[in-house]
Structures are given as C-alpha cells and as structure tokens.
Amino acid sequence: MLDKKVIELLNDQINKEFYSAYLYLDIANYYTKNDLDGFANWYTIQAQEERDHALLFLKYLQINSIPVELKAIDKPDKTFSNHLDPLLAGAEHERYVTSLIHNIYDAAYSVKDFRTMQFLDWFVKEQMEEEENADKMVNKYKLFGDDPKSLYLLDQELAARVYTAPSLVL
Ligand code: FEO
Numbered sequence: 749m750l751d752k753k754v755i756e757l758l759n760d761q762i763n764k765e766f767y768s769a770y771l772y773l774d775i776a777n778y779y780t781k782n783d784l785d786g787f788a789n790w791y792t793i794q795a796q797e798e799r800d801h802a803l804l805f806l807k808y809l810q811i812n813s814i815p816v817e818l819k820a821i822d823k824p825d826k827t828f829s830n831h832l833d834p835l836l837a838g839a840e841h842e843r844y845v846t847s848l849i850h851n852i853y854d855a856a857y858s859v860k861d862f863r864t865m866q867f868l869d870w871f872v873k874e875q876m877e878e879e880e881n882a883d884k885m886v887n888k889y890k891l892f893g894d895d896p897k898s899l900y901l902l903d904q905e906l907a908a909r910v911y912t913a914p915s916l917v918l
Contacts, residue, residue, distance in 0.1 A: 751859040755814055757852040758805055758864070763819045764848055765802035769795040771841060774824035775834040782831065784899075786907035790885075791838075793911045800914045801871070807918045808867055835889050839882035846875040870916040 750758075772795040779787035809816050826837045849871045856864040892898035 750812055750814060750864065751855070751861060754852065754855050754859065754861055754864055755809070757848075757855055758809055759814075759817055760819075761848060761852060762802050762805045762809075762816065763821060764845065765798050765805060766821050767824075768841065768845060769798035769802065770821055771824045771826070772798060772838070774826065775828075775838060778828050778834050779831075784831065784903050786903035786905065787831075787834075790906040790909050791834075793909050794838075796911050797914070801874075804914065804916060804918060808864075811918060812863075831893060832886070832889055835882070835885045839879070839886050842875065842878045842882045846879060849875055867918075874914075 772791045776788045776791035776795065779785070779791065806816055826834070828834045828837070849868060853865060853868045853872065855861075856868065888902055892902050
C-alpha cells in the first residue's frame with residue numbers, strides 16, 4: 749500500500765497531465781487559426797504525449813490496486829496575442845510540471861517509497877527533455893520568426909514531427 753499523500757499527488761498528476769494536453773490542444777488551435785499548420789502539428793503531438801503521461805500515472809495506480817479518482821479538467825485560460833506567446837506559455841508550463849514531478853518525488857522519498865521513486869525516474873528525465881524542447885521552440889522562433897521565408901521553413905520543419913509512443917511501458 750502506498751502512502752496517502754503520495755497517492756493523492758499521483759492521482760492529481762493524472763489531472764495535471766490531461767490539463768497539459770488541453771493546453772497544448774489550445775495552442776495547436778491558435779496556430780491552426782493562424783495557418784501555421786506545422787506549429788499546430790507539433791502541439792497536437794505534444795498533446796498526445798501528455799495524454800500518454802496521464803495514462804501512465806493512471807496505470808501505475810491501477811497496478812498498485814489504488815482506486816483512481818478522475819477530476820474535472822480546467823479550461824485552458826491563456827490568451828495569445830502573437831505567435832511567440834504560446835511558445836512562452838508552453839515553456840513556462842513545462843517548468844511548472846517539472847516542479848510537480850519533483851514534489852511527488854520528494855513525498856515518495858520522505859516515506860522511502862522506492863517503487864514510486866523508480867517509476868518517477870522516467871518522468872524526471874522526460875521533464876528535462878520537455879523543457880529543452882520547449883526552450884528550443886522559443887529560441888527558434890526568436891531567431892527566425894520575424895522573417896516570413898524563415899518562418900515558412902520552420903513551420904515545414906515542425907510539420908515533420910511524428911507521434912511516437914512513450915518509451916516507458918508498465
Ligand atoms: Fe507531461 Fe510535458 O510533461
């Protein structure tokens with residue numbers, strides 16, 4: 749049986765990951781509306797990854813015979829007034845998610861819950877990649893976004909992203 753606080757945080761993380769998927773779908777919608785289909789593709793795939801993260805937390809609780817409580821997902825409430833805003837929102841959000849993962853890790857560590865710590869190891873590494881990718885999006889846009897031809901090529905590059913299932917299998 750897992751610790752009550754750890755269970756609560758793991759259960760909450762299901763909701764947070766689904767919210768991340770919602771936020772990225774909202775960002776994809778912004779870019780679709782603005783005819784940047786490559787950016788929209790990149791964030792649609794990002795939303796699929798977040799759904800996968802949510803399902804991993806759900807499955808981990810199920811495997812440990814913990815009842816899962818699905819809660820209401822908040823409406824994404826960011827407003828975007830230019831093409832850079834969604835990228836900045838994405839980068840900021842990933843840092844927030846990193847803090848959530850670290851918080852669960854801290855709770856598991858405090859009760860010597862080695863099983864949950866090992867499960868979370870994948871997410872600790874994943875968050876390093878998520879922050880790196882989000883920062884790259886911001887930096888590339890800052891470098892190329894003001895020039896229409898470069899923006900077109902960047903959009904083409906992002907259109908090539910394809911979905912891959914998470915490497916973590918439970
Ligand atoms: Fe589920 Fe983007 O971290």
